[in-house]
Each structure stands twice: as structure tokens, then as C-alpha cells.
Amino acid sequence: METVSENASHGGVQGVYRHRSEACACDMTFAVYLPPQAQQGRVPVVWYLSGLTCTHENAMTKAALQGHAALHGVAVIYPDTSPRGEGVADDDAYDLGQGAGFYVNATEAPWAPHFRMYDYVVEELPGLVGANFAIDMERQGVTGHSMGGHGALTIAMRNPDRFRSVSAFAPIAHPSTSDWGRKQLAAYLGEDREGWKGHDACLLLAERGWHSDLLIDQGASDQFIDLLKPESLAAALAATRTPSVFRMQPGYDHSYFFVETFGGDHIAWHAERLGV
């Protein structure tokens, strides 16, 4: 693991690191914010999964989670959103290929050799950060924005023993019924919709439920709201009687100004559930 950069932030360290990923068969870059409390011992962690077109960097520089993380004493990890580099398949569309991994393990050509973001986020990267940073892997939460909200919800529900808490900002909530989802799940997983069910938050919620509560923020003026299907998620949360807070925020759009506005609420919410 190679250190790309480390910057002081709110008494802690915002670092960027690069490593050879076995899951993705390429070099991967990720960011970790360690709060000042990590100098005294292992701290809980909130994973932040990013949306379409993003790298590890967007939320790290725009979401301003560091101050809240320092206040509560939690680490934040920002993975990349796909494999990258020469030899890694890509597509001209912004919403397929590099920058658009959708947090699945691709089974189809040309994606299968590298696009294994599910394994990368669920297995490989936790092992790496647990071994290299003062992070308590027994206390993990996960959040994300847009495609990353999809990742957060689906990964949490598939791994309830791993994650104590989950929240999302404007998640792609029902991808198997959306143009943000059908194209990508078909490309990565094939046309058989049976294989999509494990990667659709609404379907997973109905099938498996969630052991704790959820926090969802959605901007009412989100320019992509028709692709996100918040009404399906709200209905599924209500139908399954899942303890949850679903906030339809008037005036807010899909941008980082939205995420940044409510980021403090999410970090506080996770911190409370992670025992800090």
C-alpha cells in the first residue's frame, strides 16, 4: 500500500492511498479520514460509497464530513467507484464502465475480469484498512450517495453481521425498474433478472429486511429523482414496517451541496449506532 497524500484536517488526517487490488485486478485508490481520536486507539468507521462518475476524491473534498467525523470520533473511508486504468473495459456512456461499477461482481464480458466492486468493498478493502489503520472493524456503518446509496443499502442488507448502521443520500433505490440500473445490471450480470435481485434495495428489503433502522435523505428538487425511485423505497420501508426516517428535503437537488448540508446528520446518526 502506497501513500498518495496525507493532509491534516480537523485535528486528524485525510489520507489517500493506492494498492494493488486482487478483486479488481488493477491498482485502486481510496481515501481514509482518521479523526484525532484514532491516535489513542481504534475508532468506528463509516464507509462512504460515491455515485456515478466519482472517484475517491469527490466526497473527500466536497462533502465536508471530516469535521463531523472528528467531533464524533469516527473514521470515514471513501472507496473509488470502479476499477480503472489501461486494460480495464470502459464505455462511452458516463453511467457504464469506469466510474460506474454499481457495487456488483460482473459475470459478463467485457466486464468480468475487473468489475468486482462488491467483493472489493465487502471483502478486500475492509481487510486492508483493518490491517493498516486504527479502525475497529467490529463497528462499521455504511452510507453513500446516488449509485453509492444503492451500494450502501444493498451491501448492508446482504451483510447484516458486518454493518451496524446504514443510511443513504438520494440512493438509486430500485435499479431493476430504472434506466439507472437495468442497463448496468444487464451489462454486468446478464439479462436474467434473477441475478439482479441481490442488487436492488427495494427487493432486498422485502426479502431480507434490515436488523436496525435506516436514515434516507432525498432532495425534492433532485433533477434525477425519477431515476432514483424514492417512492418505491418509501413504500417498501413502510410496507415492511422497517424502523426508518425518510426525509424528503424541499428545494434540494442531487449535488454535493445537498450531501454536504445533511452530512453532519448522517455522521451523528451512525456515531450513535456505532456506540460513540
Added chain:
Amino acid sequence: METVSENASHGGVQGVYRHRSEACACDMTFAVYLPPQAQQGRVPVVWYLSGLTCTHENAMTKAALQGHAALHGVAVIYPDTSPRGEGVADDDAYDLGQGAGFYVNATEAPWAPHFRMYDYVVEELPGLVGANFAIDMERQGVTGHSMGGHGALTIAMRNPDRFRSVSAFAPIAHPSTSDWGRKQLAAYLGEDREGWKGHDACLLLAERGWHSDLLIDQGASDQFIDLLKPESLAAALAATRTPSVFRMQPGYDHSYFFVETFGGDHIAWHAERLGV
């Protein structure tokens, strides 16, 4: 004036606007954050002047001042750092020409026709925002980072009736003795150093003083610290007995992670002095 974008942020609006500048003889873009309190009446304002290579956008997306501005009920204005566009002179160096206006009125070729950032920030843009936004121009403060810290300190000291409060993040404090300053002041203002005196915070402080107090944050691990001359500013503040808080912050560098960490302190400090 044309609206480029408006995004909800912390209950207020983060807007970006474009207009034809008479001072700079080109189109100029600037950003304004209006807190929710501006819906009820005019609010005080803090000008944020940015550093080398920046546009109106960098601090708007990376400094996370909006939440603090909403908490205290102040607006924040982010001007660009130079004229731009076809027909505007430029230089291959990152620290001269476009993105590096140094907040002066150029008198020398090829800069004089457009590089009038002093007049733009001191005269033209205040008139425009006062006429178009719910901002109380009787209550103005100014801050900035690096070259923008230089701009904040020099513009405030030259216009004490205009500004009630001034602070700076890692300012270029003594440009007439630095490689961040001598080249630019010579290019824009000519070789006669008499003309530089009005654009050097340390010299202005000795000559004119400041009617109130100052807040300066400087990272001790700033990679450009030798160019900034914080020791000259600290000495000048002490020698002139100017009420001030000069904080040498251990571990912090020159990045927006530094600005973002201490941005809340600066907004609170200005708000207190602007009577909110």
C-alpha cells in the same frame, strides 16, 4: 447579470452568476451564498478572496463555509481571481496572468486592459451584489486564502470605512519581498517599488494600521510557508501593537483541508464583528 446555477445549501442558496465587468472589460463569474435569514431581510456579508489558480468555484465547493454562514446568518461572496477569456492576456506560469490577478489594477502592458481586480472587488462587484441580493453593504467583512489573504488584508486596510472585519488563511503577507509577489507586482505595476507599497500587507500595516482586530491562521507544515512570510506579518502585528490573533497551526498545510478546518472559526469571528 445571468444566473449560471443555484443550489440549495443549508436552507439557503448557493448561486453562481455571470456578468459583463466594466472594470475587467470581460465577462466575470462569481458565487454568492445567501443564508436562509436573507429571506427575511438584508444580511451582513463576508467576502472570500481565493488564491492562485482558483476560480469562484474552488472555495465554494471545498471550504464548506455555507453551514457556518447559515448558522450565523451571513452571506459569503466568492469572486474569481482574475479576468479570463479570449483576448485577455495570460502567461504560461501558474502564478501570473489568468488565475493570478493579485487584486491590483495593472498599469503595465499587456495586463492593463483587463487586470483591474482591485477595482473589480472594491468597487464594481459590491455595487452589483448590493443591487441584486439581500445583502447589507453597511456590514462587510473580508477574508481570503494565500493570494486571497493578501487581497483581503490589503483591500481591508486601504478601505477601512468599507470593511468592519478582516481575517486571512495563510496569506501572502509581504509580497514585495517574496517570489510570490515581486514578479507579479513588477509585471502588473512596473518596476518602481513605490507603487507596490499599497499592495503589501506588512507595509500597509506599518503605514496605516487597522481600526479593529485581525485573525490569521497559518499552517506550520504549509509547503509554501517560505513564500508567505508569516514571520513578517507576525512581527508587524506585534510591532504595531495591532489587536490580533495569529495562530500557527501545527500539522496543517496549504490545502483546502486547512481552510475547511478553520473556516467555521473565521465565519463566527466575522459574524461577531458584523453584529450578528
